[in-house]
Amino acid sequence: MASTVRETPGGDGQENPEMISGGHLVAKALKAEGVDVIFTLCGGHIIDIYDGCVDEGIDVIDVRHEQVAAHAADGYARITGKPGCAVVTAGPGTTDAVTGVANALRAESPMLLIGGQGALTQHKMGSLQDLPHVDMMTPITKFAATVPSTERAADLVSMAFRECFHGAPGPSFLEIPRDVLDAKVPLDKARIPKAGAYRASTRTAGDPAAIERLADLVVNAEKPCVLLGSQVWTTRGTDAATEFVRALNVPAFMNGSGRGTLPPGDPHHLQLARRYAFQNADLIIIVGTPFDFRMGYGKRLSQQATVVQIDLDYRTVGKNRDIDLGIVGDAGAVLAAVTQATSGRVDNGATGRKSWLEELRAVETQAFEKRLPRQLSDAAPIDPYRLVHEINEFLTEDSIYIGDGGDIVTFSGQVVQPKSPGHWMDPGPLGTLGVGVPFVMAAKYARPDKEVVALFGDGAFSLTGFDFETLVRFNLPFVGIVGNNSSMNQIRYGQIQKYGADRGRVGNTLGDVRYDEFARLLGGYGEEVRDPKDIRPALERARDSGLPSLINVWVDPEVYAPGTMNQTMYK
Numbered sequence: 001m002a003s004t005v006r007e008t009p010g011g012d013g014q015e016n017p018e019m020i021s022g023g024h025l026v027a028k029a030l031k032a033e034g035v036d037v038i039f040t041l042c043g044g045h046i047i048d049i050y051d052g053c054v055d056e057g058i059d060v061i062d063v064r065h066e067q068v069a070a071h072a073a074d075g076y077a078r079i080t081g082k083p084g085c086a087v088v089t090a091g092p093g094t095t096d097a098v099t100g101v102a103n104a105l106r107a108e109s110p111m112l113l114i115g116g117q118g119a120l121t122q123h124k125m126g127s128l129q130d131l132p133h134v135d136m137m138t139p140i141t142k143f144a145a146t147v148p149s150t151e152r153a154a155d156l157v158s159m160a161f162r163e164c165f166h167g168a169p170g171p172s173f174l175e176i177p178r179d180v181l182d183a184k185v186p187l188d189k190a191r192i193p194k195a196g197a198y199r200a201s202t203r204t205a206g207d208p209a210a211i212e213r214l215a216d217l218v219v220n221a222e223k224p225c226v227l228l229g230s231q232v233w234t235t236r237g238t239d240a241a242t243e244f245v246r247a248l249n250v251p252a253f254m255n256g257s258g259r260g261t262l263p264p265g266d267p268h269h270l271q272l273a274r275r276y277a278f279q280n281a282d283l284i285i286i287v288g289t290p291f292d293f294r295m296g297y298g299k300r301l302s303q304q305a306t307v308v309q310i311d312l313d314y315r316t317v318g319k320n321r322d323i324d325l326g327i328v329g330d331a332g333a334v335l336a337a338v339t340q341a342t343s344g345r346v347d348n349g350a351t352g353r354k355s356w357l358e359e360l361r362a363v364e365t366q367a368f369e370k371r372l373p374r375q376l377s378d379a380a381p382i383d384p385y386r387l388v389h390e391i392n393e394f395l396t397e398d399s400i401y402i403g404d405g406g407d408i409v410t411f412s413g414q415v416v417q418p419k420s421p422g423h424w425m426d427p428g429p430l431g432t433l434g435v436g437v438p439f440v441m442a443a444k445y446a447r448p449d450k451e452v453v454a455l456f457g458d459g460a461f462s463l464t465g466f467d468f469e470t471l472v473r474f475n476l477p478f479v480g481i482v483g484n485n486s487s488m489n490q491i492r493y494g495q496i497q498k499y500g501a502d503r504g505r506v507g508n509t510l511g512d513v514r515y516d517e518f519a520r521l522l523g524g525y526g527e528e529v530r531d532p533k534d535i536r537p538a539l540e541r542a543r544d545s546g547l548p549s550l551i552n553v554w555v556d557p558e559v560y561a562p563g564t565m566n567q568t569m570y571k
Contacts, residue, residue: 244339307323382535404427
C-alpha cells in the first residue's frame, strides 16, 4: 500500500496533485527520525496516524493504559539511543500519559508524545475530550505545540524531535487537531524534512582550556575518583569512559544508566566504598548526574576536595553546590579529550595512586563481607538481600536488568551489578513506580536478542501490571520477579519512624496477591517461592519457559533496606 493517494483524473484530462493526509505526514516524519514502533492506546482522534504507520512499516504496539505507552517510549529511547514515540488520544488519553512524560523529563530521555485534539473548527466549543493539552505539557517538556495545519504536520514532528536533543535530552509534546490530522493536502505543499538533514551534531567536547585544566588536575591528583552517571550511557560514551578510567588509573563509581560501564570485577569498578571515597578524595569528577537528592545536593562531597562537574546542560553545572571546574559537553567526547590531553603524562604504577586504589578496595571488601551473611541467609520469610543476591548471580552478560519498586529495588541497587553497558534500567530521579512492565515491553521489543529480567515491588507492579497481557499478546518473554511483602514498605517504615508502630499500617498495606497465578491467568509462566533455596531453580524455569513470567517471592515485611532507613524525610 502506498503512503500517498492519487486522485482520479480531472475533467480536463489532467491528473490532480498527489495528495497526502496529516496522519501519513506524521508517519513519514517518524520514519525519517528512525522510529520503528509507536506505543499507543487507540482513540478516534488519532487513527489516521495508525494508517500512516502501517504504510511506512512502523509497528503499532497497543497497550491498556496511556501511562504505559509513555513509559515504553521512554524505555525505548534509553535502550536504543533513538527517540521514542507514544501516541494517545485527546483529553484523558493525554492526561493519563502525563506521568510518563514527567518521568522522561527528569530522566533526560528523548521521546515524543503525540496527543489528539478536537477539530480546529470546533475550537472553544466544548468538543469531545477537549483540554488545554499544550498548557499542561509545557512545564514538563522541552517543547510543546499544536500542529496548526496539515501542511505543517511533518515539519512540527521534526521540530519536536530536534528539541528533544537540545542540550540534555528530554521529551516533547505535540497535539494534532482531528481535522488537521484527517485532511489531505497536495504532497508538494507539505514540508517533509529528510532524515538527518536538519540536525546539528551535539557531540561537543567542551572548552579546550577547561579540558587542559582537568587533564592537569587528574595527572596531579593523589586520590581522584569519578562518578559515571546516566549521561555516559545517553551519549554512548562508555568506551571513552572506560579508557579514561583505565588509562588514568582512576577509581570509578556508577549510578543510574551509567551502571555497567565497567564490568563487575574490573579493578577500577567500585560500588560500596562511594561514601568513603567522596569524603577522602582530593579530586572528585562528577559526570552526567546532577547534585540532586541522590547526591545529597552535593553535601556528601568533601569540602576539601577539588570538584569537577561535566554535564550536557549548562543549568545543571554548579547547581546546589559550588564547583572548582565545570565543563558543558558530551560525556564521551569530554572524557576522550581529557584522556588524549594526558597522553604520556600519567604513571599508572605511581605509588600514591596504587595505595589509594588499595585503600578503597579494602573499604569495599569490608562492606561486602559484612553484608554477605544476609545475602546467603536461609531465613524464611526470605531476606530481601538473599533475593537480590540470587538475581545478581542469575544475570548474564546479555541480561538487561529493570528495577521497579521502592524498598525492594533499593536493596537491589546495592547488590545487582549489570554485566554490560546499557543493561540497567530504573525510573530515574522522579522515582516513578510502575515503569517495570512498559520498560520490559520496550527493551524486549528493541532488543529481542537480549534477556530481560525485571524485579518488581508488589505495589509497583500493581500500577501497570495488567499490561502483562500486552507482553503475552506480542510474544515478549521476560523473567519477572515480584518481591512480595504485601506492603508499600518504604512508606511503611517512614510512618513507623514518624508516628509509631501502632500507625505503621495506615494507607500502605496490600493484599496477599498471588502474582504467579495472575501470570498464568493471562497466558504467562508463574511460580510461587517461599524458601530461599527455591529462588534460583524458579528463575531458571522461568527463563526456559520462553514466556512472560512472574516469580512471586514472599519476602520478610519486617526488613528494610539501609537506603530506606537513611532517607532524610523520615528523620
